[in-house]
Amino acid sequence: MANLNDITSLELTASKCRENVIRMIKASEHGHIGGALSCLDIVTAVYFHAMNVDPLNPKKEDRDRFILSAGHKCLAQYAVLAEKGYFPKEVLDTYGSLHSKIPGHPDMHKLSGVEANTGALGHGLSIACGMALGVRDNYPDAKIYIVMGDGELPEGSNWEAASVASHYHLDNIVLFIDNNGLQISGKVEDVMNMTPIDERFKAFGWAVRNIDGNDMREVIETLDSIPLEKGRPTAIIAHTVKCRGLSEGEGNIAFHYWSPSKEEAEAAEKEISDRTQALEQKSGENR
Amino acid sequence: MIGEYLDPRKEFGKAVTALAKENDKIVVLSADSGKSSGFGDFAKQYPERYYECGIMEQGVIGVASGLATTGKVPVFCAIAPFVTARPFEMFRNDLGYMKQNVKVVGRNCGISYSDLGATHHSLEDFAIIRMIPGVVVLAPQDPTEIKTAVKAMLEHEGPVYMRIGNPSIPVLFDEQPFEIGKGRIIREGGDVTVISTGSTTKAAIEAADNLSGQGVSVRLIGMPTVCPIDEELVIESAHKTKGIITVEEHYADGGLGTLVSEVCSSKCPVKVKRLGIPKTYASSGPYDELLAYYGLDAKGIEKSVNEFLK
Numbered sequence: 236m237a238n239l240n241d242i243t244s245l246e247l248t249a250s251k252c253r254e255n256v257i258r259m260i261k262a263s264e265h266g267h268i269g270g271a272l273s274c275l276d277i278v279t280a281v282y283f284h285a286m287n288v289d290p291l292n293p294k295k296e297d298r299d300r301f302i303l304s305a306g307h308k309c310l311a312q313y314a315v316l317a318e319k320g321y322f323p324k325e326v327l328d329t330y331g332s333l334h335s336k337i338p339g340h341p342d343m344h345k346l347s348g349v350e351a352n353t354g355a356l357g358h359g360l361s362i363a364c365g366m367a368l369g370v371r372d373n374y375p376d377a378k379i380y381i382v383m384g385d386g387e388l389p390e391g392s393n394w395e396a397a398s399v400a401s402h403y404h405l406d407n408i409v410l411f412i413d414n415n416g417l418q419i420s421g422k423v424e425d426v427m428n429m430t431p432i433d434e435r436f437k438a439f440g441w442a443v444r445n446i447d448g449n450d451m452r453e454v455i456e457t458l459d460s461i462p463l464e465k466g467r468p469t470a471i472i473a474h475t476v477k478c479r480g481l482s483e484g485e486g487n488i489a490f491h492y493w494s495p496s497k498e499e500a501e502a503a504e505k506e507i508s509d510r511t512q513a514l515e516q517k518s519g520e521n522r
Numbered sequence: 523m524i525g526e527y528l529d530p531r532k533e534f535g536k537a538v539t540a541l542a543k544e545n546d547k548i549v550v551l552s553a554d555s556g557k558s559s560g561f562g563d564f565a566k567q568y569p570e571r572y573y574e575c576g577i578m579e580q581g582v583i584g585v586a587s588g589l590a591t592t593g594k595v596p597v598f599c600a601i602a603p604f605v606t607a608r609p610f611e612m613f614r615n616d617l618g619y620m621k622q623n624v625k626v627v628g629r630n631c632g633i634s635y636s637d638l639g640a641t642h643h644s645l646e647d648f649a650i651i652r653m654i655p656g657v658v659v660l661a662p663q664d665p666t667e668i669k670t671a672v673k674a675m676l677e678h679e680g681p682v683y684m685r686i687g688n689p690s691i692p693v694l695f696d697e698q699p700f701e702i703g704k705g706r707i708i709r710e711g712g713d714v715t716v717i718s719t720g721s722t723t724k725a726a727i728e729a730a731d732n733l734s735g736q737g738v739s740v741r742l743i744g745m746p747t748v749c750p751i752d753e754e755l756v757i758e759s760a761h762k763t764k765g766i767i768t769v770e771e772h773y774a775d776g777g778l779g780t781l782v783s784e785v786c787s788s789k790c791p792v793k794v795k796r797l798g799i800p801k802t803y804a805s806s807g808p809y810d811e812l813l814a815y816y817g818l819d820a821k822g823i824e825k826s827v828n829e830f831l832k
Contacts, residue, residue: 362585
């Protein structure tokens, strides 16, 4: 069982990461905020609770790896990498600027900690399969974590990769589907209905669990249970809320991509920093 | 001059398998394509380094990229259009943009799957893959070059695309080390330069020799690296002869001829004629007859050279 201190501490970290997201959006005046905030609790938990990584030795061979298949959610990854110490937070202020190390989709040759150049959807899982095959003999404990968007599921290449993961019994693969239910044109189920997502992955030979992907307890208890079944890759259907943590944007499709005014950005900043302060207080009380 | 005929796929597979003994990082990926790519022995000798993925070329490119991030040297060979046109975005992003050390080999290239029709022809692979920054494009011209090019390809750090044909091809050269980015002077001559690559070089040699008998002196260049092109040799040839004719089993647009033209137009303006398949879906039929139909046999090349010099 996850203890309360762990959960509060991770919630506090996630809140600080949300502040980092707003910092980047303030710098560039735009960004894919909706998906970044829906998956942010997961990305935080993966890096701060589960992964064997060292920001000072980012290429160490036995490391766990994280791939953001939905590369447009990179604000979440940058926010977490900065919080984890991969790069100075001042870099966050360069989002959107010429030659930034943190472009609109991640580039492994620009930023330490990024493992794959994603952005074109449907690429992450097959790259992850290759990593999983490549590391499992020498580093049987090393895991490959992937965050994929639910709107990305119709890409056929995902299902090619889903077959590889199952055929080769890649139980070192941990796939989170960020199931926020909304994509740029509308509800995912209306645009292209891929439900039941869990049954589809089960049919492909995966071990599957449905969780609330914005509930830190559920996320870390699931991470502590990997692999869900020995010999099978894990798919976690993470039911999330688009733009989680920003009340105006929660579940609001208009926040898929957000270009806030200065006032809107400052209001968002305040809402999230108030949340951080409340969590800091709670964290102190728990000690 | 023209030696033993050998199966290019078997020579390719044999070369990779031999090098895999010395380099345990070499792994092979198959999209139900490994055994037809000459990897039968590799699969038997190194089953733990042989990944069958079934028919999913897009997925295989991604898997190869991921394997390469862990230090493996993946080699993936299948029918040329299926490893280039079909998974182009995976090639561009997962191999090119990610700068991964993956070797993709398109076999049965050009129109060598002649009777199977246009779905199985690859006439734009040079054109599209050369546009991916950082990717080397190779087209070895005979069995000795396949062997040495495989070694160079596996020693090169970074993504490589190599194309090989299907029917048996004759030994044309004595074996010598393969240098990526360098062409070779096959015949010296002063009237006109012919630059050929891959499968068409045998016919180009025959044409050059026939022309020599007619008093036409051809400088014949073999260009087994299409990209990066050997600029120095192109410029030298432009200065030494009255013009350049390129020959390739590819669209006349976008491939070797275009690369040569790019060099000439910016550095050594000279008339360039590009021989290849016109931009259409090629017809089908026996390979030799199809090559002759498109003027890519010795007679066709000879005729084009004579017309060029008129």
